[in-house]
Amino acid sequence: MATPPSEKEQLPQLSPVPPERSVTPVPPARNRKRKVVPLRCSEVRWFYRKKAADQKWIPLKGTDSLRLELRFRELSGAEVDAQTQSKMIEEGIKETNNAVILDGLYIASEDLTTVSALYWKDDTAELRRGTWFLPDWQPLRPEMADAIEAHHLKCFENQTIPETLSMFSEKEAIKKPQLTELAHDNYEVKWSSVIDIFLYNTNKTSRFLRYISWGKPTSLRRGFDKESEWSDEAPPVSHLVLVVHGIGQKGYENLIAENTAQVRDAVYAQMERYYPDEKSRPMFLPIEWRSMLELDKGVTDTITLPKMSSMREALNSTAMDIMYYQSPLYRKEIIDGVARQMNNVYKLFMDNNPSFSGPISIFAHSLGSVITYDILTAWNPILLYDQYVTEAIDEHMGQAEDESSRKTIQEYLAARKNLYKSIEGGMQTLLVSKNEQLNFKVKNLFAVGSPLAVFLVMRGAEQKTVLPDKNVVGRIYNLFHPYDPVAYRLEPLFAQEYRWIRPVKLFSASDLRGKDPYDDLPMELHKQYIKKLKAGNKAKKGDNKNGDAKSEEIEDEDDSEEDARSACSSPRSLTPPVGGEEEKPAKKGWFWTSNNSTSQGSTKSKASVKEKEKNEVEVAKEAAEMPIEKMTELDKLLEKVGQEMRPPMRIDFNVQPSLTDKGYWSVLKSHFAYWTNTDIALFLVNVLYDSGRVMSAPKDRSSTVFNAANEKDVKVSNAPVSAQI
Structure with a gap:
């Protein structure tokens, strides 16, 4: 019979250490296992959800959860574990009284039970602190979880936590012991081991937890499956974009918040698709100015006829805004209100993002673009x-x-x-009063579905005064849908000949060339202009006295119908095949374009600025010295315009119509179709990041060419919380 080992043999053999160098011996491996101690901040996870019983709780990012947990422990007087404290010192993180979370768009309430939007009104969600979880990692109610946690620490504190999920095999499941139990409301919690904890529903009529069937146990988990880390945070903000609404917001104060969320989601989707390695993100914030204005103090509603009230109310909430702005009595109030709201949002953003130093742009829709333009140019x-x-x-x-x-x-x-x-x-x-001035500089103004050109015509604007000074705004982009009845072009204000030059057509979001610089694209003439010239030439050859008159009667129909049939952007609609035929040289005559083909946009973006300026000068010089008989129709038209009458950069950008854009319904919806348009979203990314990023192949796609008609709009939820947080 073997004798048991002596006590000396059972102890680990340690090397002798001199007294002057005595250190704490390294404990055996078994003592380094986790023990039951109060949960660390990283093991607790905070969740949010809309105020609906059927909605699941969504875990917050690691940084947001840690901020809320630190705030919670500060309010409750609980200690912060040593690991979290050392990590905060290492990362240089300081505690703040205001817990701003969810990409910096929401702030938690004082009691940490709800979260509300920072930059718009009436948008809240519930918060829940998760310590004990159901099998699908949904958190238990705090009062139940706290009771279970207190009982668990009382019975099992400092006991070793096994690395397995259960101490029992499937055969031993029936014979599990019951070490302790806890009754709470209509539920019982039973412990078979330190990790085998089960929840029982003892009330047949209770529907509090839909996961738990009566009489059947449901296993519980302590601590979230993935610990929170400070590195798990919202991406840094690279660009601030203020989204200004136009008409039709009266009575729908949160509509601009939903529209802003749609633009944000569409832009983020394109960045995830084409720029998966890009860490930063632009911040889109709504500017809701209509509800803060008193204007006529409700007098218009009192004089409105009662018949057809719904239609009259719709007109009062839409068309009346234009009339108010045209009135010298209310115009100043509107200007002050919009400028004040933009300054307030900017200040609030900077208070929560003091390190931000990026550029600021404005995305203005409809009448909002006119108001923003007047604020930037100080027009009165x-x-x-x-x-x-x-x-x-x-x-x-x-x-x-x-x-x-x-x-x-x-x-x-x-x-x-x-x-x-x-x-x-x-x-x-x-x-111009101080209230009408912005406290920040604007890099880009995206005028979307804008009637700005008509307003400028009514003011008698001249070519020199159309574009504001570069110190006021770097550049204006006039984006419009071809069927939008409210939108107008700006380039023909410089010279009427521009009516025959097609606006720049946006590439489809499924086209890889949508990332190429648009300023390098050659200009294109409208097809009806070519038809007009041909009709005039035939009339001259036939000595037809009425020939010129007939050529002028040709309708100025748009080429968008052909583009809609192909769901593309005219000659440059689809991504050219790799290794395909050589492309034709670009048309000359536009003084800022070069001779490179459009498919080489990514290569040209790497060229130096000096080389690009040299090409521009050579193109302009070559076009000027070109013999008249060799000049193209585009060159001849630009010759009439003259160098001094041309806009410095392209301004008008045309959104591609889809196959379904036909009839009067398309006219009605086109003015409000910009928020979810993926082509515009990719264009915004193109401009905001200055075409300086290397675009990757699209995610989850087998080809670089797709059906643009099916990818025209991004489907997002209309609910502000679910869409924006």
Whole structure:
């Protein structure tokens, strides 16, 4: 019979250590296993959900969960574990009183039970602290979880936690012992071991937990399956985009928040698809200005006829906004309200993101683009009245016969002129109050579905005054759907010949060339212009006296119908095949384009600025020296326009119509179809990131060419919480 080993043989053999160098011996491996101690901050996970009983709880990101847990322990007086404290010191993280979470868009309440939107109203969700979980990792109610946690620590504290999921095999499941149990409401919790904990529903009529059947046990888990980490956080903000709404927001204050979420989701989807390695993200924030204005204080509603009330209310909430803005009485209130709201949102964003130093752009829809343009250019209708007064005085001066009257008018004009000279910036600066100015610089203005061109025509705007100074806004992009009845072009304001030059058509989001610089694309003539020239030539050859008149009667029909049939963007609609035939050289004549083909946009983006400027000068010089008989129709048209009348960059960008865009219904919906358009989303990424990123192949796709008609819109939820957080 073997003798048991002595006590000395059972102890681990340690090397002798001199007294002056004595250290704590390394414990055996079995003592390094986890023990039952209070949960660390990283083991607790916080969840959110909409206020609906059938919605599942969604876990927050690691950083958000840790922030809420630190705030929770501060309020409850609970200790923060040593591991979390050391990690915070290592990462340089400081505790804050305000728990801003969910990509920086929401803030938790004081009692940490709800979360509400920071930048818009009436958007809340529930919060729940998760410590004990059901098999699908849904958290138990806090009061039940706290009771289970207290009983668990009381009975099993400092006991070793096995690495397995259960201490018993399937055969031993029936013979599991019952070490302890806890009754809570209509439920019982029974412990068979330190890790075998089961929840029983003792009430047949209770429907509190749909996961638990009466009389059948449901296993419980302590601590979330994945610990929270500070590295699990929202991506850094690279660009701030303020989204300004237009008409139709009266009574629908949160509609712009939903639309902003749709734009945000569409842009993020394109970045995930083409830029999976890009860590930063642009931040889209809504600017809701209509509900904060009093305007006529409800007088319009009192004078509205009762018949056909629904239609009249719809007109009052849409068309009336345009009339208000045209009124000198309410225009200033609208300007002040929009500028004040943008400044407030900007300040709130900077308070929560003090390290942000990126550019700021504005995405303005419909009337919002006109208001934003006027704020940036400091335009005021009094300038028109001042011009009218000046012309009236000049006319009266020529007709005045009385020398005394003429002298009085001359003195008035001299004093008026001296007053304007003494004011820096002239009368326009005098008319702009501090409330109408933005506290930040704007890099890009995306005017979407914009009637800005019509407003400028009614103001008598000239070519030199269409584009604001570069210090005011870097560039304006006029994006429109071809069937949008509210949208108009801006480029023909520089020269009427631009009506025959097609706006830049956006590539389909399924086309890899959608990432190429759009400024390198050649200009294209409308097909009806070519037809007009051919008809005129035939008329001259046949000595038809009415030929010129007939050529002018050709309808200015758009080429979008052909593009809709092909679900593409004219000649550059689909991604060219790899190793295919050589492309034709680009048309010359547009002074900022080069001779490279459009398929080489990614290569050209790597060229130096000096080489690009050299190509531009050579193209312009070559076009100027080209013999008239060798010039294309585009070159001849641009020759009529002249270099000084051309806009510095392309402004008008045309959204591709889909196959279903036909009839009056397309006209009605086209004005509100920009928010989910994937082509616009990819275009925004193109502009915001300056075409400087290397685009990857699209995710989960076997080909680079897809049906654009089926990928036109991104399907997102209309619910603000689920769509935005």
